[in-house]
Amino acid sequence: MAVESAAVMDPAGLKAIGAGLAVGLTGIASGIAEKDIGSAAVGAMAENEALFGKGLILTVIPETIVIFGLVVALLIS
Amino acid sequence: MHLLQRLKKGLHPQKSRSKGHSNYAYTTARVRAMKSKLLPRETYPRLMNMEINQITRFIQEVEYKEDVDELAMTYSGVDLIEHALNRNLAVTFTKILSISEGELNYLISEYLKKYDIWNIKTILRGKYCGASTDEILEAVVSAGRLRYTFLSELAAKPTYEDVIEALSTSEYYSILKEYNGENLSGIENLLDKKYYDDLFQAIGDPKSKDKKLFNKFIRTDIDLKNLVTLFRLKKYGIKDPSMSDLLIEGGLKLKIKEIERMLPLSFEDFLTEIENTPYWEEISDCCSPKMDSLIYVETRLKKLRLKSAESFSHVYPLSIVPIMDYILSKENEVSNLRIIIRGKAVGLSDEEIKNQLVI
Numbered sequence: 001m002a003v004e005s006a007a008v009m010d011p012a013g014l015k016a017i018g019a020g021l022a023v024g025l026t027g028i029a030s031g032i033a034e035k036d037i038g039s040a041a042v043g044a045m046a047e048n049e050a051l052f053g054k055g056l057i058l059t060v061i062p063e064t065i066v067i068f069g070l071v072v073a074l075l076i077s
Numbered sequence: 078m079h080l081l082q083r084l085k086k087g088l089h090p091q092k093s094r095s096k097g098h099s100n101y102a103y104t105t106a107r108v109r110a111m112k113s114k115l116l117p118r119e120t121y122p123r124l125m126n127m128e129i130n131q132i133t134r135f136i137q138e139v140e141y142k143e144d145v146d147e148l149a150m151t152y153s154g155v156d157l158i159e160h161a162l163n164r165n166l167a168v169t170f171t172k173i174l175s176i177s178e179g180e181l182n183y184l185i186s187e188y189l190k191k192y193d194i195w196n197i198k199t200i201l202r203g204k205y206c207g208a209s210t211d212e213i214l215e216a217v218v219s220a221g222r223l224r225y226t227f228l229s230e231l232a233a234k235p236t237y238e239d240v241i242e243a244l245s246t247s248e249y250y251s252i253l254k255e256y257n258g259e260n261l262s263g264i265e266n267l268l269d270k271k272y273y274d275d276l277f278q279a280i281g282d283p284k285s286k287d288k289k290l291f292n293k294f295i296r297t298d299i300d301l302k303n304l305v306t307l308f309r310l311k312k313y314g315i316k317d318p319s320m321s322d323l324l325i326e327g328g329l330k331l332k333i334k335e336i337e338r339m340l341p342l343s344f345e346d347f348l349t350e351i352e353n354t355p356y357w358e359e360i361s362d363c364c365s366p367k368m369d370s371l372i373y374v375e376t377r378l379k380k381l382r383l384k385s386a387e388s389f390s391h392v393y394p395l396s397i398v399p400i401m402d403y404i405l406s407k408e409n410e411v412s413n414l415r416i417i418i419r420g421k422a423v424g425l426s427d428e429e430i431k432n433q434l435v436i
Contacts, residue, residue, distance in 0.1 A: 036102035036395075043107030043176075051110070 019073035026069025033062035099179035101395040107176060108403045111169070114140055115410050118436045124417050125427050132418060133158055141165050155422045156215065162411045163218045167192075169407055170220035173400060184291070184397050186222065187279040188404070193221035194268045196228050197249060204237040205261055223247075266322050273299065273325055287396030294389055294401055296329035301378050303328055303336055304356060308371050311347045316340065330355050356381065372432055379435045383409060409435055 041055030116139065124132055136158065137145045144161035152160050170189055177185055196217050203213035213232040219225035234240045241253045252267045276295055283289040303324050310320055318340055326333045331354060339350050345366045351357055359381045363373035383405055390402035413434050420430035 039100060040102040040106035043103040043105075044110045047107055047110035047114070 015076050019077045022069045022073040022076065023066070026066045030062045030066040033065065034059055037062065099181040100177065101181060104173070104177045104181060105395055105399045108173060108400050112403045112406060115406055116414075121413060121417070121434055121436055124414070125430060129154060129158070129418060129421055132414075132421075136161070136414065144168070155418050158418045159215055159415065162414055163216075166218050166407065166411050167220045167225065170404065173404070177400075181397060181400075184279060185400060187276050188401065189221045190275065191221070191272055192218055193223050194249070194272050196221070196223060197244065197253070198265050198268065200228070200231050200240055201237055201256070201261060201264070203232065204234075204240060205258075263322070270325060273327060277327060287393040287398065290389055290393055291397050291401070293329060294386065294398055296327055297385055298382065299325045300328040300331045300356070301382050303331055304351075305371075305375055305378060307336060307339060307347070307351075308374055310340070311342070311344045312371055314344070316342075376433065376435050379409070383435065 038059045041051070041059050044051045045055050124135065127135065133145065133154075141161050144164045145157065148157055148160045148164065170192070174182060174186055174189065196219065199216045200213055202208075203216075210229070210232045214229055217225070217228050217232065219228055231240050231243055234243060237256065237258060241250070241256060244250055244253055249268060249271070252264060252271060255267075256264045273295070277292075280288060280292050280295070283292045306323050310323070318337070320340060321333075321337050324333060324336055328336075339347055342350060348364055348366060351364075352361075356378070360374050360377050363377055368374075386398070386402040386405050390399040392398070413436070416433045417430055420433070
């Protein structure tokens, strides 16, 4: 009996775990990707303030990864 | 990533040279932004048409403002520019050291040790020929680990023995203590060799591609230095095999044995021999057995150096090589400006100055 109840899980729970993983992992991935770009952008900006706009745009480009994760999470749940 | 690095370090603790996390992205991006502020090559012809005061004003409007402003109280004319250029070089390289971290910082500081050696050499040479403290300080560039205050104290010492005594705690003492007031060139060669030995030791056995590239960069540097030494020796007809002391080991394409084989040759034979090396292509049009001066060849080799550093820097953007490229370009800018002002001060013709410039 105990084995049977463990095998059958509530699909809503699995969906929630999947959605959590989708957002969480993509969040970490964007963080890693943005780390170097962000520090490079700050470095370039320290020398030339006019690079602020370009630096900001380049820094947030990996943000798309987490947005895809969020979209997937929303689709799952 | 860090966990992996730590695990690797744990497995090979004695091989690890990393001293903390390196901030390659920040430093290279900042240094590239600094490189964009270097004087463009069109500036030099314009500077050639200016008087010394106009040049001072011009460099005051660009990156050298602070240096000129600060030193304008003490110096004037050519000396002012000379001191401002040296100060700017020191400030710029110290800045690169202060913004870099970890292994990157370690490698850059090892590379910049050449300025420590340069300064020690300058002070010893100054003492050798009895130059005044001010004259010595004119050539001191405190871009390495030795600070300007310490170097000016050294320059103010009355004799070379006092200078060496003051350096007794430095790593160069083992070489410097052999100096007896006569063998300056031998000591200088030993210092240079120690510099490259230390640098190769710092790089270690290069495993990653960017380290390999840095290694290649340093070895190309050695090749070109040896080539210039060889050209000078051959041009003045020196065939003494003991001159191999002047050569530095570890070149990339010119092995020390090959170079030693060229030492007893005459200038004509040397040129035929050098045709087989990969550097010939760059210098072939300005080399002939009857050439009067080596300026063209040396300028061409310096240009090749800059060009190769630039192309290296594009191979691995997040490595130490773009920083080395900047250091070389900055040194070249300062040396070009110095050529122009010194040339103008002693009344050289525009053509002569132009031949010396590396643009």
